Amino acid sequence: MAMSFTLPGQDGLARLGKLVLKGIEIETPVFMPVGTLGTVKGITNEQIRETGSRLILGNTYHLALRPGADLVHSLGGLHRFMNWDGAILTDSGGFQIFSLAHDCRIDDHGASFRSHIDGTFLELTPEKAVEIQEKLGSDIAMCLDECPPYGCHKEKLETAVKRSILWASRCRQAARSTEQSLFAIVQGATDLSLREFCAKKMSALDFPGYALGGFSVGETPEQMAAVLAESASFLPENKPRYLMGVGRPQDLLNGIQAGIDMFDCVMPTRNARNGTGFIPAGKIKLKNAVHRGDETPLDSECPCLACTRHTRAYLHHLFQAEEMLGPILLTIHNLTYYGTLMAQSRAAIQEGRFESFRRDCLARMNGGA
């Protein structure tokens, strides 16, 4: 069996799960670092593992453009291409097409667009999205969906929901791999009746896992938080639940509280490259002059390389001088921070104290925004 999922623990709506992907055990709730182009930007595979991550995300749109799905396939798939011995989830490519590609047109058949790299005219259909992800050989693939921007007309939102259901059904039909688990993506923005409708239609197709898409696309964190638990409740209870593209440490804690099992976001890695570090008290901008002579570590509680070996003063200098080691060390730190937050959340669920853990964490995040 390519995938199994069990739920050994629960605390309120928060779930403690074990996801096994081809022998690789992943405890949930889990945060997946984003490795857009076959590399988590700035760090080696060994450094990824040291942050506690065994499951990373690859971006199908980016990989299909460079180096191309056929090349990756001919080189033994994405795991072998990047020599990653953990598990990989790929997105469908849809979200990136809508946000990055040029001249994008969507109808029930699929999406046509021009590459943001060289302007080549390309097409992505549900069948093609599955084919590309099977060539990449990820452990979890995602159905193509339409993710409308926040605040669009109800009619457009309904069309996107119906199209996402149609496409999920076609993806299910097209899937051939027994090595890959295909997850569906429920849309519906903050409209709970649409969320319920979409979840029920997709549940009937019996996917091995379900994602909530269309969050963190422009609505406020409060708007998301208000509908998240109910949106999650429409999903099958015994399948993994993945909240796509979310987010801030606060959002992860709230997502866990709402019964979410899996998360991904560029925030820890992208912020690291810009000099912003996450610590229990919130965010730290290492370029700020206040750190210039500060001999304390970024986070005295953190076991990572940046925090055990280096000072804020040194990190400040690296970012001021635009040295690569700044983004490298801070990427290691931020992923360790996210990984630690997930590990602590799992321990809290296990011990039946997740809600107080979550509240304590949020209270400490005075500077978090």
Next chain:
Amino acid sequence: MAMSFTLPGQDGLARLGKLVLKGIEIETPVFMPVGTLGTVKGITNEQIRETGSRLILGNTYHLALRPGADLVHSLGGLHRFMNWDGAILTDSGGFQIFSLAHDCRIDDHGASFRSHIDGTFLELTPEKAVEIQEKLGSDIAMCLDECPPYGCHKEKLETAVKRSILWASRCRQAARSTEQSLFAIVQGATDLSLREFCAKKMSALDFPGYALGGFSVGETPEQMAAVLAESASFLPENKPRYLMGVGRPQDLLNGIQAGIDMFDCVMPTRNARNGTGFIPAGKIKLKNAVHRGDETPLDSECPCLACTRHTRAYLHHLFQAEEMLGPILLTIHNLTYYGTLMAQSRAAIQEGRFESFRRDCLARMNGGA
């Protein structure tokens, strides 16, 4: 004693040495990776150590501008600032001022110039160069010298040689640290009588080590090779001999043959960031399309992370996609290559077969240029 140097072996002019800097043993001939701003660009301290390097170079001019010698001093010196437990040599800053700073004027007093970062008006004298390096706390400091461009008028060259002697004497007078060893820099370009004059004057000042400056500044490798052994012969035999800013693997082999003990150059690290790798057969440009589907390692003989874990195809992809991991892996590889070449050279000297080792290496470097 801050430094000791012994010569346990010799093979022709090639020397096997042991340099001990505050308890840190460094076997020579040695190549020093360049860590301009308190970091060898793109890699962690642990990764530096894994390439075999225990002695790195810091650039005084750059560090004096960012983060500043006083700050580094107040944070415990450069070793502690960057948390490097190996040894450090700093240059005097002169060479960078002449090549990077604006409005540079030189007279016997010193050099005045504007910072290339913010245009601040600054001055560097022999005394100031020593003071800054003592604040940085490097294990080996270099005297301020004047390094004229290759091909300058003989009169200008003579002035530079005399000024370098004057400045070396003033540096010697100014040095206070018992923890730091101050090396002199012999100038004279390819003029052997000037090299001899300069070396004799500086030898009389009894420095713990001597460098050859003014090479690799515009002359051809053949012009350098033609005078290198004789230039080195003017230096005291029982002191370390350092050929500054050189260079290509071929130049290192020729330098060792000429009796040089220490080298530094940005070539392995800078080339790595541009996608050029060094292998025994010469240079490999990883951006070239020929590597696109190549599943072989960059160098099957190399024990580094890039060569044992990754393919040329993956490295090609990383450089095509401008991913940080490309420069990171190639920096690790190129420094491992340089370190291995030095280790093999030392073994060859020990076994009395350096000349045949050098010829074999040069014969393999078909693509080296």
